[in-house]
Amino acid sequence: MVIAVDGPAASGKGTLSRRLCTYYGLSYLDTGILYRGVGWILLSQNLDPRHEEDAARVARAFSLDQIDGADIRTPDVSRASSIVAAQPEVRAALLEFQRDFAAHPPKGSNGVVLDGRDIGTVVCPDALVKLYISASPEERAKRRWLELEKRDNAMGLDAVLEDIRRRDARDSGRATAPMRPATDAHFIDTTTLDADAVFARACRHIDQALGVSGAVPASN
Template identity: 35%
Template sequence: MNKITIAIDGFSSTGKSTIAKQVANHLGYIYVDSGAMYRAVTLYAMNQGIINKNGFDVETLIKKLKDIKISFKFNKDLGFAEVYLNGNNVEQTIRSLEVSRFVSKVAAVSAVRKKLVAIQRNIGKSKGVVMDGRDIGTVVFPDAELKLFMTASPETRAKRRFKELISRGDDVVYENVLKNVQERDYIDSNRKDSPLIKANDAIEIDNSNLSLEEQFEKVLQLVGIALEVSEIKKSD
C-alpha cells in the first residue's frame, strides 16, 4: 500500500500532537513528536544546571549533546510512543510549565537542531510517518506529500494549556500560561535557525472553533486527497 509523509507544524498548544496521534493510529503510521525531543534536551539542560532563570550556558550544552540519547518506546496501553531520555521515561516530566519556559531557547541552538533533525529524517526515511513540530514541513521533510499548519488565537491556546496543566495537578496561573505562549510564539517565529513559518504548500487549519472530531474529519479528507495524488504520481 502506498504510504506518504505527513508534516504537521504550528504554534504551541494548537493540538498538533493530538491530531498527529489520531491520524497515525488511523493509518497505522509511525508518530513522532519532534517537540518532545526538544523538551527532552531542555530537561537534560535543566537537570545539569545548564539553563535556569539566571542564564543559559549554550557552549556547555553543545559539548554535552553527545551524551544525550533520545528514544521512543511504544506504550500499547496509551496507544502512542513515549519519550525516553538516556533510558528514562520522561513523557510526563517534559510537559511541565518549567520545561516550557526554556524549550524555545534550547530549540533555537543550531547544534541542537542539527542533531535532532538528523534523527527525525532517519526515522521518516521509509515514509509512513506523521511528525509534528515547528519546522517539519520546511526543514525536516520539505518534500512531504501533506503539510499542515495548525493555528489558533493565543488566548484559546493558553486556555487549553491551562486546563491541561490543572488536570495534571500542576499549580499554575492562567496569566502565566498566556505569557509563556506569547513568549514562545515570539522566540519560535524570530529565531535565526529554522524559524516557525508556514511552508508555501502547507494547508492552514485554524482550530480555534473546531471540535476534535471536526478537526479529525477535516484532516482525514486532506490525507485522502494526498494519498490519491501520491498514487497517481507513483503510477505515472
C-alpha cells in the same frame, strides 16, 4: 508516506497526529520531545539552557532513553526547550534523528507523522502532506491551562498565556528554522473547531493528496 504537522504550542498537533497515525496506520514522532529532552537534561544538571556550548554538548549526546520517565511537560521545561531550540548547533544535532525516522518508518507501518515547528520547512520538505495547525493564543492558553490543572500545576491562566506568547515569539523569531507554515502547507485554524472537526478536515485533505475519496470520518 510522510505527513508533516507544524504549528504553535497547544494548537492540537499531537492530538491530531496520534489520530492520523491510528487511522492511516502510520508511526508518530513528536519532535518536541527532543528539544524538551535537551532542556530537561540541562535543568536537571543545573545548567543554563542559554549556555550554547552546554546545550550543544547535551544535544549531540542525546538519546530518548536518557529521558525515560522524566517529566518533560512542565512550564520550566517548555521554556528551556524553546531557548535551546533557537540554537543552530542544537538543531543540527537533532536533525539526523528526525530525518532518519522519516526515511525509515518502523516495520509494519505505512509511513510516519512528525509534528513540530519546522517539519514541513526543514526536516521533511518533501512530505506528501503538510498541515499547519493553529489557534488563537487565548484558546491555546486555555487548552494548556486545563492540561496543567489536571497535573496539579498551580499556574494561572494569565501566566500560561504569557508563556505561550513568549514561546511563540521566540519560536517564530529565531534565525534558524523559525516556526512558520511551509508555502505548500494546508492551514487549519482550530480556534473554534473541536478535535473531531480538525481530524475530519485533515483527513479530507490527506485523502485528496492520496487521490482517494474516502468517507470523511466523524471520529476515530
